[in-house]
Amino acid sequence: MLHPCTDAGGGACPLPGAHRAGHGEGGVLEQSSRGCFYGEATGLLRITTAALSLPPTDLRPLDILAEVVPPRDSSPSGGLRMIQAQGARGFHLSAVDSPRLLSFPASRIFLHCDLFPEEFSIVVTLKVFNLPPKKNEYVFTVVEEASDTLLVGLRYSSDKLHFLFLSQELSGSWQTRVTFQDVPLTDNQWHTLVLAVSEGSFSLTVDCSVPTDVMVDTPFPMSLTMKGSRFFIGSRRRKKGTFTGLLRQLVLLPGSDATSQMCPSRNSRLAVLSIPSVLRDLTGRPEDERPHYPYEADMKVTLGPRPQCSRTEDARFWFDVSRRGLYLCVGNEWISMIEAKVKLDYVEEYQSLSTPSETLGIEVFTIPHVGLLAAAANRQASSTIYKWVDGKFVSYQILATHQAQAWKYFTIGKKSFLAVANHRQGREGGLGKSPEPRPLPETEALINAHSHSAQSWLYEAPSRGDNHNIDSVIYKWNPRSGQFEANQTLATSGAYDWEFFTVGPYSFLAVANTFNGTSTKVFSHMYVWLLGSFQLFQSFLTFGAADWEVFHIGERLFLAVANSHSYDSEARVQNNSYTINSVIYELNVTAQMFVKFQDIPTYSALDWEFFSVGEDYFLVVANSFDGESFSVNSIIYRWQGYEGFVAVHHLPTFGCRDWEAFNTTTGSYLMYSSAKEPLSRVLRLKMS
Secondary structure: OOEOOEOOOOOEOOOOOOOEOOOOOOOEOOOOOOOEOOEEEOOEEEOOOHHHOOOHHHOOOEEOHHHHOOOOOOOOOOOOEEEEEOOEEEEEOOOOOOHHHHEEEHHHOOOOOOEEOOOEEEEEEEEOOOOOOOOOEEEEEEEEOOOOEEEEEEEEOOOOEEEEEEEEEOOEEEEEEEEEOOOOOOOOOEEEEEEEEEOOEEEEEEOOOOOEEEEOOOOOOOOEEOOOEEEEEOOOOOOOOOOOOEEEEEEEEEOOOOHHHHOOOOOHHHOOOOOOHHHHOOOOOOOOOOOOOOEEEOOEEEEOOOOOOOOOOOOEEEEEOOOOEEEEEEOOEEEEEEEOOOOEEEEEEEEEEEOOOOEEEEEEEEEOOOEEEEEEEEOOOEEEEEEEEOOEEEEEEEEEOOOEEEEEEEEEOOEEEEEEEEOOOOOOOOOOOOOOOOOOOOOOOOEEEEEEOOEEEEEEOOOOOOOOEEEEEEEEEEOOOOEEEEEEEEEEEOEEEEEEEEEOOEEEEEEEEOOOOOEOEEEEEEEEEEOOEEEEEEEEEEEOEEEEEEEEEOOEEEEEEEEOOEEEOOOOOOEEEOEEEEEEEEEEOOOOEEEEEEEEEEEOEEEEEEEEEOOEEEEEEEEOOOOOOOEEEEEEEEEOHHHOEEEEEEEEEEOEEEEEEEEEOOEEEEEEEEOOOOEEEEEEEEEO
16 A cells, blocks of 8 residues: 655645656656655655556565664774674674664655554564563664654563554554564574565564464554654664664665575574665775774673584684683684693692592593582492583582492483493402403492483493303483483493494494403404494404493594403413503504504503593503502603604503593693592693
8 A cells, every 4th residue: 555645835746856757658657646656766765656657566675773874984983893693793882872873864764754654564684682572672763753652663571572553543643562472583693684574464483484364453654754863873862772683784664574585594593684785795994094893893702622513603613611712603613713732731639539449430520500420430439420520520429439440421312311331240350360361350330321323322331240242231211201222232242331422324333352261362342233233343352351441633534442451261372461562553444444553561451541632642541460469650641743642751650550641721631540549640731
């Protein structure tokens, strides 16, 4: 429907120029007073007549936001800042000293006709930060200056969008509010909204999705005058309710629904009808001239462990405390921006942690909103959970266990789990010799857990009794029952450790077989997930294998096995040695298998732990027994490229069973457990 419109003298609205009709050569088309048409000419509102019969697509968008952006040759609008966030630029308005600085008289765009169009679209692209409940902020308003009456406005709350307008009849006037429910704007993401108004219908399209229609009894008025009114961007003429987010697009399109002109869009959250030119590109300026607009990036800096880098937020920064480096997420990769060349100088004892009994394993993990924790698998009837408080581990919780061998922390969805492997009753745990030497005497059942491909798995090596050749079980999490269920069994020989890892789309599972009943010289196996089950991929000859450790150095993938004991009861010459090589394998992609990379002499090695300091990579081995004494140095090896791993630090340990590396805001640390004394130690890495 078209609006009646007359000029100040009561006649029909004049055309801005001479318009000729095609009905007769040279014939001048007479104006009609039936209505006003809206279009854009040199940034101002232009009037035509109903007789021109222009289709709605000929009505051009009116860039309201551009009206408050000062020209480049003028002084900047006080406090108006341009910010880049998630690859797009917008204006931050809340720093403006006075709302009037971001306002202009309605007559600037309603030049020849002072009536607001009856049918129109309002297009808004904005980025809203967190908003407290019950708080409202205005995107724009049109206010009558003399009475402060709100004529038209758009505001939002935490989950609603409200369109406001003044309804006028002979009996009086009142403000009408059209509310769209469940509009998720406060997620700190860019969103493009198209509000289309036609007669009594109000339609909202968010990010080119399915529109939401609202029918109201009070239609938008046919003749809402803009005389003596003023547009306010991001406010309602006062500081209360000021828009605090980023505004990129604010456009009025008379006469038609703008959705068809904008959607579908390659980037629906940033679909464009019309935006100020300064937001499209930053024109280069002389180096000695200050930028016209204050310009900055919406920078987020994450602290702590290495976060995931994805394309959702290209402007995300991560500060690595251990490396003292600042990294920028570009695509799917962290790019170093500033990085201190940190090197490991030496290792010093930081904390001696008394434990209730010998500790056969430790697990260091972080629970969100709880903190850094360490679970100690103690040999006696209980185990202790420690929490990092004020730079030290303190007792946090005691859990009943039975000669616990290991802990494993894992998550399923938002739930956190801690699994323990208990020793079977009636046998002593720990390290040491026995009448029939074994690499890891009486350390029976270990447990491991991982999540991959949206599925969660639990791998268990059951207590073997006198029979060491027994099936181990793989359990799969059933989200319906909330329990793990047996999924597959694999033949193992004294299985002691499982290691899960992925290479591209493939998932692998390696088991450390320790003892087959007569010899520690057994094959440990690697399985690959194919066709719904783990299938044998490769076998490795190992000697009392106690641990697998997988790690990356650049694009290279390595796998280290800790060999603990060479023993064969049926050999003619008794081979009973705890001094034995442990092996590092490297993945050969061409051969599609792991090949031996390096042999490292170890002393009943029970664990490998990989960590990095700056640009250097390290492996620390838990040496536990040399055949005569449990007082054996554990060794830190540094990666030296062509030379492989080279010993750089010798650490005095006693019956060392397990190593864990972890970082805090105060530095980097190593922690080891002892299976021969009730004492675990935390070591600090001193760097320069």
